[in-house]
Amino acid sequence: MAAPQTLDGWYVWHDFRTIRREAWKSIDVHSAAAVMRDFTAFVQGELDAQRSRLGSFGQFVLAGTKADLLFLYMRPTIGELNEAKARFEATRFADFTERAYSYVSVVELGGYLAKPGVDVEQDEVLQLRLKPPVPQMRYVCFYPMNKRRTHPDNWYMLDEAERRKHLMAHGQIGRQFAGKVKQIISGSVGLDDWEWGVTLYADDPIHFKKLIYEMRFDESSARFAEFGPFYVGEQVDVEGLTTWMMTLHG
Numbered sequence: 001m002a003a004p005q006t007l008d009g010w011y012v013w014h015d016f017r018t019i020r021r022e023a024w025k026s027i028d029v030h031s032a033a034a035v036m037r038d039f040t041a042f043v044q045g046e047l048d049a050q051r052s053r054l055g056s057f058g059q060f061v062l063a064g065t066k067a068d069l070l071f072l073y074m075r076p077t078i079g080e081l082n083e084a085k086a087r088f089e090a091t092r093f094a095d096f097t098e099r100a101y102s103y104v105s106v107v108e109l110g111g112y113l114a115k116p117g118v119d120v121e122q123d124e125v126l127q128l129r130l131k132p133p134v135p136q137m138r139y140v141c142f143y144p145m146n147k148r149r150t151h152p153d154n155w156y157m158l159d160e161a162e163r164r165k166h167l168m169a170h171g172q173i174g175r176q177f178a179g180k181v182k183q184i185i186s187g188s189v190g191l192d193d194w195e196w197g198v199t200l201y202a203d204d205p206i207h208f209k210k211l212i213y214e215m216r217f218d219e220s221s222a223r224f225a226e227f228g229p230f231y232v233g234e235q236v237d238v239e240g241l242t243t244w245m246m247t248l249h250g
């Protein structure tokens with residue numbers, strides 16, 4: 001059986017960080033404010049890259065305790081992701097963080113429902129889907145997932161028509177959330193520990209729960225999907241991150 005064709009866009013790095021509280025609280029408030037001022041320059045640089053369509057960038061304060069912050073980067077190459085990593089690590093702010101989780105993937109559009117004869121390079125809609133900016137939506141939800149490979153529910157042993165049927169039903173559920181939830185599916189076979197990263201954006205986080213719950217009852221998820229850890233958070237601008245960090249500083 002042949003693997004389905006995919007369109008692959010920008011490489012994605014989800015960088016989850018937790019603040020080293022003791023170290024952060026041990027510096028005085030003026031030094032803490034200076035660390036955040038310096039960090040602003042880094043964030044502005046990443047946002048400039050997004051504005052110039054050289055990549056994407058978002059920062060989020062996470063709920064719960066799996067991690068405190070998510071920095072989300074997209075770039076045309078892994079090398080450019082690594083450059084962004086080095087720029088982050090070069091900041092003083094980075095010294096007050098430790099890694100909590102990390103995920104590397106590449107934006108993926110499946111070929112199951114693709115229209116034939118489209119010139120991908122010239123198609124603006126496809127280009128935007130392959131190189132998506134971080135939308136101005138308030139909340140993010142990220143989790144990695146697999147399609148099951150154990151008998152009798154082995155996704156990879158289904159014939160193509162059956163997989164397409166499942167994904168059409170899946171897409172129909174997704175479309176009920178048009179305007180409420182925006183999804184970025186990124187493939188990570190050979191890049192990270194799971195097969196896909198799912199990044200969802202919404203202005204109301206209850207829509208994450210409702211969408212994912214709806215999908216659980218659909219065969220493509222109910223029979224074939226396995227999920228990793230879920231992370232949910234709120235998008236913040238430079239001021240929002242600084243306010244949060246200064247509150248944590250006390």
Ligand code: VOV
Pocket residue numbers: 109110111112113114145147167170171173174175177178181182183185196198200211212215216221225
């Ligand atoms: C906003 C919601 C939304 C919408 C509209 C949507 C639509 C679609 C369409 C039309 C297609 C098929 C693309 C093709 O192949 O042409 C897909 C494909 C895919 N999806 Fe999706 N998805 C959504 C949302 C959505 C969610 C919430 C999840 C997580 C699953 C869950 O249970 O938690 C998911 C997963 C995937 C995956 C892993 C794939 C790739 C499967 C493969 O084997 O390649 N997805 N998805």
